[in-house]
Amino acid sequence: xxxxxxxxxxxxxxxxxxxxxxxxxxxxxxxxxxxxxxxxxxxxxxxxxxxxxxxxxxxxxxxxxxxxxxxxxxxxxxxxxxxxxxxxxxxxxxxxxxxxxxxxxxxxxxxxxxxxxxxxxxxxxxxxxxxxxxxxxxxxxxxxxxxxxxxxxxxxxxxxxxxxxxxxxxxxxxxxxxxxxxxxxx
Amino acid sequence: xxxxxxxxxxxxxxxxxxxxxxxxxxxxxxxxxxxxxxxxxxxxxxxxxxxxxxxxxxxxxxxxxxxxxxxxxxxxxxxxxxxxxxxxxxxxxxxxxxxxxxxxxxxxxxxxxxxxxxxxxxxxxxxxxxxxxxxxxxxxxxxxxxxxxxxxxxxxxxxxxxxxxxxxxxxxxxxxxxxxxxxxxxxxxxxxxxxxxxxxxxxxxxxxxxxxxxxxxxxxxxxxxxxxxxxxxxxxxxxxxxxxxxxxxxxxxxxxxxxxxxx
Numbered sequence: 151x152x153x154x155x156x157x158x159x160x161x162x163x164x165x166x167x168x169x170x171x172x173x174x175x176x177x178x179x180x181x182x183x184x185x186x187x188x189x190x191x192x193x194x195x196x197x198x199x200x201x202x203x204x205x206x207x208x209x210x211x212x213x214x215x216x217x218x219x220x221x222x223x224x225x226x227x228x229x230x231x232x233x234x235x236x237x238x239x240x241x242x243x244x245x246x247x248x249x250x251x252x253x254x255x256x257x258x259x260x261x262x263x264x265x266x267x268x269x270x271x272x273x274x275x276x277x278x279x280x281x282x283x284x285x286x287x288x289x290x291x292x293x294x295x296x297x298x299x300x301x302x303x304x305x306x307x308x309x310x311x312x313x314x315x316x317x318x319x320x321x322x323x324x325x326x327x328x329x330x331x332x333x334x335x336x
Numbered sequence: 337x338x339x340x341x342x343x344x345x346x347x348x349x350x351x352x353x354x355x356x357x358x359x360x361x362x363x364x365x366x367x368x369x370x371x372x373x374x375x376x377x378x379x380x381x382x383x384x385x386x387x388x389x390x391x392x393x394x395x396x397x398x399x400x401x402x403x404x405x406x407x408x409x410x411x412x413x414x415x416x417x418x419x420x421x422x423x424x425x426x427x428x429x430x431x432x433x434x435x436x437x438x439x440x441x442x443x444x445x446x447x448x449x450x451x452x453x454x455x456x457x458x459x460x461x462x463x464x465x466x467x468x469x470x471x472x473x474x475x476x477x478x479x480x481x482x483x484x485x486x487x488x489x490x491x492x493x494x495x496x497x498x499x500x501x502x503x504x505x506x507x508x509x510x511x512x513x514x515x516x517x518x519x520x521x522x523x524x525x526x527x528x529x530x531x532x533x534x535x536x537x538x539x540x541x542x543x544x545x546x547x548x549x550x551x552x553x554x555x556x557x558x559x560x561x562x563x564x565x566x567x568x569x570x571x572x573x574x575x576x577x578x579x580x581x582x583x584x585x586x587x588x589x590x591x592x593x594x595x596x597x598x599x
Contacts, residue, residue: 165354166353166356169462171462171466172370173463174371175370176467182379185383186383186437190387190390190433190436190437191437194394195412195433195436196433197394201397201398201401201409
């Protein structure tokens with residue numbers, strides 16, 4: 151066995167030292183690595199960086215778009231809210247106005263009605279007074295004639311019943327005479 | 337007995353350094369001809385795989401990614417966000433393409449170490465980690481000089497904020513650790529991990545054959561050895577990912593150190 155190994159070792163023409171690089175390998179390795187570097191660093195990795203950037207842009211762009219849309223929506227919402235509030239105050243204003251109008255109309259109508267009634271009452275009163283006046287006047291004349299009639303009737307009757315009334319007439323005449331004498335004296 | 341083993345793995349027990357130096361493919365079988373061996377072929381395959389995958393999956397990039405596109409993006413995104421930006425800061429995006437290329441190149445090449453029937457990583461040859469380490473080394477020094485200006489950069493890198501009397505001790509240490517050890521540690525860490533991983537798999541696989549060939553009674557132990565090979569393959573997977581990550585993170589960290597304004 152040992153002889154065999156020795157023979158094998160002798161058979162090798164050169165003894166290699168693993169720590170000494172073989173120059174042909176250095177050349178081959180350099181060229182191979184240079185080719186690899188050239189291709190990857192020129193054609194592959196810059197494209198990857200570009201893709202990364204594009205991806206970042208896409209994401210950031212998306213975020214920005216979303217943000218803009220959000221802001222727009224918020225603005226719209228604010229606008230709608232403002233409009234709604236405006237409409238509400240407008241409606242309230244209109245309602246108040248209508249109420250005020252109605253009240254005014256009611257007051258107007260009432261005043262007119264009161265005036266009308268006053269007027270009617272006044273006219274009635276006036277008419278009543280006039281009628282009363284005329285009735286009083288009529289009555290007065292009638293009472294006068296009636297009194298005269300009655301007086302004449304009474305006087306007539308009295309004359310007929312002379313016997314009873316002689317004394318009265320006489321007295322009356324006397325009194326009249328007395329009054330004339332007294333008056334004459336004076 | 338040796339014949340069965342050779343036909344299976346073309347290697348003897350115990351494995352040696354020579355097992356890492358495979359004969360040339362073109363010209364076929366030539367020794368010490370390294371232009372076109374299994375290892376260099378694997379490097380090209382790795383490069384081709386990565387390029388094809390990325391070009392196909394990223395031919396028509398979409399905002400909403402397909403599954404393939406998503407995978408390609410996650411690979412880049414992982415290095416970009418978890419290594420480049422994490423270590424260097426916002427300026428790290430600039431370095432993300434290189435760091436990702438580095439990470440993928442190491443990862444795929446390492447991965448050959450456990451692919452069945454391939455099972456050797458080009459990174460177990462120090463030439464390849466060395467190239468990457470040199471690039472990282474040149475890069476972080478260049479970046480530092482660009483950022484601070486050459487003189488200020490070296491002053492910044494070599495002279496830590498310390499009392500003057502301790503500087504004679506600190507400056508050589510800084511010089512040694514920042515400008516001499518760094519490339520070696522980078523290269524050797526990766527190389528040694530892959531080398532050792534391959535060696536471990538060889539030992540347990542070939543050891544199984546050696547034992548069963550030596551004595552049929554050792555067959556159960558051979559079996560155990562092969563089971564362990566599978567377990568070690570799982571462990572290797574961890575090491576593969578970890579080493580690719582470590583290499584990339586350290587490169588990013590060196591760049592960060594060059595860009596930093598304070599210590």
